[in-house]
Amino acid sequence: MSRNPLARLSRQSDATATVFAALGDSTRLSLVLALSRGNRQSIAQLTESKPLTRQAISKHLRILESAGVVSSRREGRENLFALNPQALDELRSYVEQISGQWDASLARLKAFVEK
Amino acid sequence: MSRNPLARLSRQSDATATVFAALGDSTRLSLVLALSRGNRQSIAQLTESKPLTRQAISKHLRILESAGVVSSRREGRENLFALNPQALDELRSYVEQISGQWDASLARLKAFVEK
DNA sequence: ATGAATAGCAACTTCATGGTTGCATTTATC
């Protein structure tokens, strides 16, 4: 184990940046939102409510998938997409670790000032 | 209050996408990591450990700042940057709400199947 | 007051991203 608590974070930060980037587009975020209801949806379905072409949505889904946010499975002539909750868990723990670092440093500062 | 639990999420999703996008670059993520130790740092300091020019880092910091992730204050001839923990809190709650939606839908599905 | 450190501004290049259109492919339906 490294004595630097940030080492692990920085090691995994490239993959994490990919996940953040995948969510850093309002169209993709809305797709994630649509899928967060839990039902699997086809590309055509996901396109319906949006002012973009099917191909644009398809590209976005591919980006989400290669970031691990979403996973797909072909069934018959349609390709069904679903959220990958594991990616969200990892994201959540990453954010929590950063804010945890921050909180810890604030606590140290507070202790130092009050000493 | 809307009857759709996702309505609020989709309303705020544009600003949220901005925050995700700000974190969706490995350089910026490493800056956030460097600042998560809690000490304020100047642009020159933040540039030291990275293989980029000061101007590049400066641009990245500006992006982080306009997304609300970071805040800066000029002191003398240096510009000191610090994490804005509020942005991380909002991000965390957003991710939790999405995965909460997902978990709830899984619970409904489970209840339906077992009925 | 001069020199070095810190930063800002602006122009420029390069390349990735978001989006489109057109066509081919697979699968379901009548």
Next chain:
DNA sequence: GATAAATGCAACCATGAAGTTGCTATTCAT
């Protein structure tokens, strides 16, 4: 088997993002 639905693939365009270089402006120290 012909037609419609759902998707994939490829080429293309426009724009923005990441990074550089060059120059200017403050601020600190000697």
